[in-house]
Amino acid sequence: MQLKYSRQRESIKNFLMTRKDHPTAEVIYTNVRKEYPNISLGTVYRNLALLTEMGEIMKISMGEGSDRFDGNPLPHYHFVCRKCNCVTDLAMERVELMNRKASESFSGIIEDHEAYFYGICENCL
Amino acid sequence: MQLKYSRQRESIKNFLMTRKDHPTAEVIYTNVRKEYPNISLGTVYRNLALLTEMGEIMKISMGEGSDRFDGNPLPHYHFVCRKCNCVTDLAMERVELMNRKASESFSGIIEDHEAYFYGICENCL
């Protein structure tokens, strides 16, 4: 199935690039609606899945609540505030030691890792 | 609200301690039913939440599918197989460097971190 351009998808991508707070599908929906009032939530979900699959954006699943989306697809770590539940990017670089250490004690193949940091964000302090 | 003993909760906990594969609530339900045929799925969920809150077990949320539960509440890393989606514990010790590095570039407080490793498990190789 070859990909065809869609204005809605472009708008979703553009919106996501303007945000650093990793919005949910619902938040993206209400915002993209300002430009495309008839867009449906299903279209938002379908395109978020597509963009994630193509590696243009990133899906972040926390334990609780809806999935969130990140306009920056390059691998990086995330911080989750235990008070306000906000999610932010961390500037630190990847710790390559992690994969090496994991491989030592493991009989399969370690390809990659993801990490979430928890604590209190600047605003909540 | 003070806690009262329940046979169902004990059975759920016991079952979870015998397993290393981090079963879902549904799997726990079908197994505990062998001992308590009338137990309801709601009871399983309620007790899993309770045990997690008390720090006796651990909830693991992946991006896809149901949450999983781990009878070992001590902090440790998990591996997720990209082929069979199995989840296993990793023997490696915590990398303390992670929290230190994260704190350097962050203006809030880093208390903790979680990590998930992805790759191919021994069985799938």
Next chain:
DNA sequence: TACTAAAACAGTAATCATTACTATTATTAA
């Protein structure tokens, strides 16, 4: 041992996020 208040239960209904379905519209290559 019986009594009582409250916690836990089974069974079921409701919620929430997400996905699937369908008839219509937009895209794109010839």
Next chain:
DNA sequence: TTAATAATAGTAATGATTACTGTTTTAGTA
């Protein structure tokens, strides 16, 4: 301009989890 098909809007369906309700268990006390 046409034709094939991908994408859409709108809606229905799904799946995981939580909430509700009348009944049963637990546990402290008489």
